[in-house]
Amino acid sequence: MISLNIEKTFGFISKASVAAYEAQVKAAQEALENGTGKGNDFLGWLHLPSSISQEHLADLKATAQVMRDNCDVVIVAGIGGSYLGARAVIEALSNSFTWLQEKKNAPVMIYAGHNISEDYLYELTEFLKDKKFGVINISKSGTTTETALAFRLLKKQCENQRGKDMAKKVIVAITDAKKGAARITADKEGYKSFIIPDNVGGRFSVLTPVGLLPIAIAGFDIEKLVAGAADMEKACGVNVPFAENLAAQYAATRNELYKNGKKIEILVNFCPKLHYVSEWWKQLYGESEGKENKGIFPAAVDFSTDLHSMGQWIQEGERTIFETVISVEKVDHKLEVPSDEANLDGLNFLAGKRVDEVNKMAELGTQLAHVDGGVPNMRIIIEKLDEYNIGQLLYFFEIGCGISGYLLGVNPFNQPGVEAYKKNMFALLNKPGYEEESKAIQARL
Ligand code: PA5
Numbered sequence: 001m002i003s004l005n006i007e008k009t010f011g012f013i014s015k016a017s018v019a020a021y022e023a024q025v026k027a028a029q030e031a032l033e034n035g036t037g038k039g040n041d042f043l044g045w046l047h048l049p050s051s052i053s054q055e056h057l058a059d060l061k062a063t064a065q066v067m068r069d070n071c072d073v074v075i076v077a078g079i080g081g082s083y084l085g086a087r088a089v090i091e092a093l094s095n096s097f098t099w100l101q102e103k104k105n106a107p108v109m110i111y112a113g114h115n116i117s118e119d120y121l122y123e124l125t126e127f128l129k130d131k132k133f134g135v136i137n138i139s140k141s142g143t144t145t146e147t148a149l150a151f152r153l154l155k156k157q158c159e160n161q162r163g164k165d166m167a168k169k170v171i172v173a174i175t176d177a178k179k180g181a182a183r184i185t186a187d188k189e190g191y192k193s194f195i196i197p198d199n200v201g202g203r204f205s206v207l208t209p210v211g212l213l214p215i216a217i218a219g220f221d222i223e224k225l226v227a228g229a230a231d232m233e234k235a236c237g238v239n240v241p242f243a244e245n246l247a248a249q250y251a252a253t254r255n256e257l258y259k260n261g262k263k264i265e266i267l268v269n270f271c272p273k274l275h276y277v278s279e280w281w282k283q284l285y286g287e288s289e290g291k292e293n294k295g296i297f298p299a300a301v302d303f304s305t306d307l308h309s310m311g312q313w314i315q316e317g318e319r320t321i322f323e324t325v326i327s328v329e330k331v332d333h334k335l336e337v338p339s340d341e342a343n344l345d346g347l348n349f350l351a352g353k354r355v356d357e358v359n360k361m362a363e364l365g366t367q368l369a370h371v372d373g374g375v376p377n378m379r380i381i382i383e384k385l386d387e388y389n390i391g392q393l394l395y396f397f398e399i400g401c402g403i404s405g406y407l408l409g410v411n412p413f414n415q416p417g418v419e420a421y422k423k424n425m426f427a428l429l430n431k432p433g434y435e436e437e438s439k440a441i442q443a444r445l
Helices: 015-019 022-034 054-070 084-093 118-130 145-162 164-170 181-189 209-217 222-235 246-259 272-289 311-316 355-372 387-408 416-428 435-444
Strands: 003-005 073-077 108-112 133-139 171-175 192-195 264-269 297-302 321-328 377-382
Touching: 003 246, 015 246, 022 246, 022 387, 054 133, 054 164, 054 192, 054 209, 054 222, 073 118, 073 145, 073 209, 084 108, 084 209, 084 272, 084 387, 108 118, 118 145, 133 145, 133 164, 133 181, 133 209, 145 164, 145 181, 164 171, 171 181, 171 209, 181 192, 192 209, 209 222, 222 387, 246 321, 246 377, 246 387, 264 272, 272 297, 272 321, 272 387, 311 355, 321 355, 355 377, 377 387, 416 435
Parallel strands: 073 108, 073 133, 133 171, 171 192, 264 297, 264 321, 321 377
Antiparallel strands: 003 377
16 A cells, blocks of 8 residues: 655654544544545545446446557547546656657547647647547536537548548547537437536545546556545544554644644655646645635655756755655566666666666755755655556545645535636637626726
């Protein structure tokens, strides 16, 4: 199982102060379990891993196979919780380079609908011109502008390029059971569709078809992913004692650090494949906790890359930060530093060592330096990057977020602040129904 080491926070906060959270954490866990806390209509993720049926997984795998049989490229159209989970898992598990090869055993996964860049969308449509491609249109509300716009372009191109019948086969919708434009389109066009349960919010939806279908199409084992999450669901259950409950410890420690002026949590990895796990985590914690003028700001860095950019700030900047490192114990491959007779680069002191040993020493050296520099440090230790371990990690962060949000006293399951930019954008674009806002905003320009 994944483990958590909080020892290197204790120079900054005391063991006793973390232990003192036991009762509050228990109350938060019970509120989640009994559905008595804020946002309790969005708790469908809580026991999701243990309740996913074999039939559901089989249905997802069968649809994934149709996409795999008929597509060289699959575009995941979605934004926020409707794409980050899939991308996080796929990139954590994928070879860094085989997607560049012509022949591969799974479609190339591409993402769209998460920005409104004309150049991005133009270049995407150009790239797809000679490709056998399919699209997964993912939107819980079914009305998100970024995704709807990209899907409009992709649907047209797919139909023109591949014909209406094939388009029907290779376009899948993942959306609400009844409402929203994505549902209306899917029903009218006869697309295969999956439902995002009402009680699962976007950023907690990675273990619904939102994440599972793209992950299965990319060739990864969704049963193992769900099994990892289900084991973590047990390990972080309401009846697991506080001292043994990773999510409870994580939530308590980060809240105590926050109370002591550490306002920014930096999620750190030493493996570039985890970049999108950090992006997913940033959304999960940022959108869940940043409200009522409070909340830890979730940031992320990829080390050692960012040690040569953000490393300076972390070492010596304002002391309002703490680090949470995702530490991967085992790598997949073996590569030793070769010996070189001339030793012009002076690297013979590393000859015969595994590259991973160098990386591990960078990790340890960085931890000690940052702690010395006044940065509390937690480590989440994960054995290796595979479906089972990533499944554990995802659920650990989800339950940790639910508990932590309740400790902070906010509703971790809504996102009222996200509407502000949309209202202004619609007013500026003269969307029907926004006439009053349009007038008001024009007066401000
Ligand atoms: O967590 C959330 O609820 C959001 O990030 C949504 O996932 C995001 O805004 C996309 O929404 P939708 O799936 O309705 O298009």
